[in-house]
Amino acid sequence: MNALSQTSTIVKYSQVKKSYGDLEVIKGIDLSIAPGEKVALIGPSGSGKTTLGRMLMTLEEPTGGTIQVDGQLLWHEEKNGRFVRAGEKHLHRMRERIGMVFQHFNLFPHMNVLDNVASAPRKVLKLHKREAKERAEAMLAKVGLADKIDVYPSQLSGGQKQRVAIARALVMNPKVMVFDEVTSALDPELVGEVLEVIKDIARQGDMAMMLITHEMDFARDVADRVVFGADGRIVEEGPPKEIFENPKSDRLQSFLGRFR
Amino acid sequence: MNAPWMEFVPLLWEGLKVTAEVAFLAAIAALALSGASGLCRVSKYRTVQWAAKTYTELFRGIPLLVLLIWVYFALPFAGLELPKLAAAVLAIGLNYGAFGSEIVRSSIEAVPAGQREAGIALNFTPAQRMLYLILPQALPRMLPPFGNLLIELVKATSLIYFITLSDLTYQAMILRNNFLPWTPHIFGLLLILYFLLSVVITVVVKWLERRLTEGRV
Numbered sequence: 363m364n365a366l367s368q369t370s371t372i373v374k375y376s377q378v379k380k381s382y383g384d385l386e387v388i389k390g391i392d393l394s395i396a397p398g399e400k401v402a403l404i405g406p407s408g409s410g411k412t413t414l415g416r417m418l419m420t421l422e423e424p425t426g427g428t429i430q431v432d433g434q435l436l437w438h439e440e441k442n443g444r445f446v447r448a449g450e451k452h453l454h455r456m457r458e459r460i461g462m463v464f465q466h467f468n469l470f471p472h473m474n475v476l477d478n479v480a481s482a483p484r485k486v487l488k489l490h491k492r493e494a495k496e497r498a499e500a501m502l503a504k505v506g507l508a509d510k511i512d513v514y515p516s517q518l519s520g521g522q523k524q525r526v527a528i529a530r531a532l533v534m535n536p537k538v539m540v541f542d543e544v545t546s547a548l549d550p551e552l553v554g555e556v557l558e559v560i561k562d563i564a565r566q567g568d569m570a571m572m573l574i575t576h577e578m579d580f581a582r583d584v585a586d587r588v589v590f591g592a593d594g595r596i597v598e599e600g601p602p603k604e605i606f607e608n609p610k611s612d613r614l615q616s617f618l619g620r621f622r
Numbered sequence: 623m624n625a626p627w628m629e630f631v632p633l634l635w636e637g638l639k640v641t642a643e644v645a646f647l648a649a650i651a652a653l654a655l656s657g658a659s660g661l662c663r664v665s666k667y668r669t670v671q672w673a674a675k676t677y678t679e680l681f682r683g684i685p686l687l688v689l690l691i692w693v694y695f696a697l698p699f700a701g702l703e704l705p706k707l708a709a710a711v712l713a714i715g716l717n718y719g720a721f722g723s724e725i726v727r728s729s730i731e732a733v734p735a736g737q738r739e740a741g742i743a744l745n746f747t748p749a750q751r752m753l754y755l756i757l758p759q760a761l762p763r764m765l766p767p768f769g770n771l772l773i774e775l776v777k778a779t780s781l782i783y784f785i786t787l788s789d790l791t792y793q794a795m796i797l798r799n800n801f802l803p804w805t806p807h808i809f810g811l812l813l814i815l816y817f818l819l820s821v822v823i824t825v826v827v828k829w830l831e832r833r834l835t836e837g838r839v
Contacts, residue, residue, distance in 0.1 A: 421739050450748065457745040468740035472758045482744035485754060534744060 372397045372432055372459075372538050372570045373418060379426030380413055380594075387413050389594040390427065395538065398568040402575055402585035402602070406617060410594045411574045412465075415540040418572065419462040420453050432459050432537060461536035465543040467523045469515040469530070475502065476511040479530045487534070501529040505559050521552030525559055532563065538570040545577060553577070560584065578621045582606055590614045625807045630797055637793030638815060644707065644789060645776045645819070648714035652775060653768075655719025660726020661752075674723065681720035687781050689713045694785040710782040718775045722768065729763040730756055762834045769827035773820040780816070790815060 373395040380388035388410045395401050403411040416422040417429060420436065429436040438445040439452040448456075470478050480498035483489045489497070502508055505525040515523055524544055531539060541560065545553040557580050564571060564584045575581050581588055581602065588605040590598045590613070598611045609615045655677075662674035681689070694709040704712065733756050741751035780791040794812040798805050 419739075419743050421742060454745060454747060457742070460743075462743040464736060464740065464743075466736055468734075468736035470737065470740070470755060470759075481754060482746065485750055486745045486747075530740075531743065 370396055371430070372399075373572070374430040375414070375427065376430070377427035378414075378417065378424045378429060380410070380417065380422065381425045387594050388417075388424070391591075391594075391596060393589065393596065395570050395572065397537065398570055400564050400571040400573060400584055400586045402573040402581035402588045403591060404575065404578065404581055404588060404617075405591040405597075409591045411591055412542055414591075415462065415542050415572055415574050418538070419460055419540055420457060421462075431456055458534075459537040461531040461534055461539040463524070463527050463531050463539065463541050463544050465546050467515075467520075467527045467547075469523055469527055471515055474512055474514050475507065475518070475526050478515065478526055479533050482530070483533055497533055498529070501533045502526070504532070504562075505529045506555075519552060520548045521555045524548065524556045528556075528559055528563070536569060538572065540572045540574070542574050543576065545575070545580075578606065578618070590617065592617070625804050626801065627807075629801065630804075630808060630811060633793045633797055634790065634811060634815065637788060637790035640788055640792075641776070641779050641790040642819070644710050644714070644779045644782055644787065647707075647711040648718065648779065649772055649775055651711055651715025652718035652722055652771070655715060656722025656726050656768075659719065659723040660730065663723060663727040664730050666748075678720045678723045681716050682724075684717070686713065686717045686778055687784060689717055690781055690785060706782075706785055706787045709785060710779070710787055714775060714778060714782075718771060718778070722771055725764050725767045725771065726760075729760040729767075732763055733759045762831060765827055765831045765834065769823060772823045772827070776819050776823065777816060 371394045373393075375391050375393040378388055378391045379386065387408075391410075391414065393401075393414075403414065405411055413422060417424050418431070418436070423437055428438065434456065435445065435448075436453075436456050437448050439448045440446075470481070473481060476495065476498055479501055480494040483497055484491060484494040487494075499508065499511065502511055505528055507522060507525055507529070510518065510522065510526075515526065518526065528544075544560070545556050548556065557577065560571075560573075560580075561584055563569070571584075573581065573585060585602050587599060588602050589596055590605060590609075590611075592613050598605065598609065598614050605614070606618065609618055659674040659677055662670045663678070665671055665674075690710065690713040693704065693713045694706065697704060697709075737755055737759065738751060741755045746755065779789060782789050783792045783795070786792070790812060794808050797808045801808065
C-alpha cells in the first residue's frame with residue numbers, strides 16, 4: 363500500500379461515491395489537491411460539492427472509493443493486514459490535518475469569541491491556558507476582530523461571525539481546509555469582508571484550500587484551479603482563466619451564463 | 623373561637639421535615655437517573671439505547687402509588703426489605719427519573735447538528751463534544767421542564783403516607799383525627815405548605831436559569 367503515499371498530494375479522492383438510500387449524489391469522483399493548492403469547487407446546487415467537502419471533514423462517510431489525506435487513507439485503517447472501516451481513533455488522528463468553515467458558522471453560542479477560538483487549542487491540542495489564549499488572540503487579530511474577544515456570538519454581525527469561525531478553524535493549523543459556501547448565509551454587504559479575509563489567508567498560507575463557492579469572481583481571484591461539477595460528477599477542471607474565459611462543455615457554458 | 627394554630631405547628635413542622643427529606647433525596651435519585659438514562663438514550667450503542675428506553679417506558683407507565691406499594695410491600699417477599707425512607711426514595715426516584723430521562727434526551731437532541739459538526743471539525747473527541755459543547759447548551763433547555771418535574775415530585779411525596787411515612791400529609795391526617803372541627807383549617811394549612819415548597823423550587827430554578835445563560839442574549 364506504499365504506492366498510496368504521494369507527497370505531491372495532500373488530498374486525493376479516488377472513485378469516491380456517496381448515496382443516500384437509492385439516491386446517488388456523488389458518482390465516482392477523482393480529485394487531487396496538492397499541498398498549499400487552492401481549489402475552487404463550483405457548480406449548480408445539488409451537484410454534490412458540499413458533500414465532497416463534508417466527506418473530507420469526516421462528517422459523511424463515502425459509500426464507495428477512497429479518500430487519502432497526506433498519503434493515508436481517511437476512512438479506512440489497516441488492521442491485521444486488511445483495510446477496514448476507520449474507527450474513531452484513526453479519524454481523530456486524521457482530523458489533525460483537516461479543518462472546515464461552515465455556511466452557517468456553527469459558532470458555540472455559550473462561549474465568548476475568545477473561547478470559541480481558544481477552546482480547541484486548549485482541549486484538543488492540550489495547550490496551556492495562556493498559550494491557547496495568545497494563539498486565539500493572534501488569530502482573531504488576523505481576521506480583524508481583536509476588539510471583539512469578550513462578546514458573545516449573538517452580538518456579532520454575520521460577517522463577524524464567519525470571521526470568528528475562520529479564526530477558530532485556522533488556529534488548529536490544518537494542512538487542508540474546507541470552506542463550505544462561507545458567504546451564502548450572509549447579507550450581500552457583508553460578503554466582501556469575509557472574502558477579503560480568506561484571500562488574505564490564501565496569499566500568505568501554505569495551507570491547501572477547498573473553496574466550495576457560488577462567488578465566481580472570488581473563485582477566479584483566489585483559486586489555482588477551478589473544478590466544475592454537476593450531477594455528482596466532475597465535468598470540467600482547469601486554471602481559472604481557462605474555466606471562466608474558455609469553458610469547453612455545454613454544462614459549464616450555460617452555468618457561467620447565469621452569472622453574466 | 624380561634625383555631626388552635628399553635629397545636630398544629632409542631633406536628634406539621636415534623637411532617638414538613640420528612641417531606642423535604644424524602645423530596646430532596648428522591649430528587650437527587652431522579653436527577654441522577656435522568657442524566658444517566660438520558661445520556662444512554664443518545665449513545666451510539668444500540669443495546670445501551672435500548673436498555674435506557676426500556677427503563678423509561680416501563681417506569682413512566684407505572685402509577686407511582688403502585689410502584690411505591692410494590693417496592694415496600696412486595697419486594698420483601700423477594701428477600702429485599704427496605705426501610706421506609708429508602709423505599710420511598712427508590713420508588714419516587716425511579717418514577718421521576720424515567721420522565722427526566724426524556725427531558726435530558728430531548729434537550730440534547732435539540733442542540734443543532736451544526737454544533738456537533740463544528741466539534742468534529744475541531745477534532746474534539748465524542749466525550750469532549752458532549753462535555754464542552756452539547757451539554758452546556760442542553761442544560762439551560764432542561765431547566766424549565768426539570769423545574770416542573772421537581773414540583774410534581776414534591777407533590778407526589780404525599781403518597782408516601784400510604785407506606786406510613788410520617789410526612790406532611792400524614793401529620794395533617796393525624797391532626798385532623800385530633801381536631802376534627804378544624805379540618806378545613808388543617809387541610810388549608812397543608813395546601814399552603816405544599817404551595818410554598820413549590821414556590822421555593824420555582825425561585826431556585828429561575829435563578830439557575832439566569833446563571834446558566836448569563837452573557838448570552
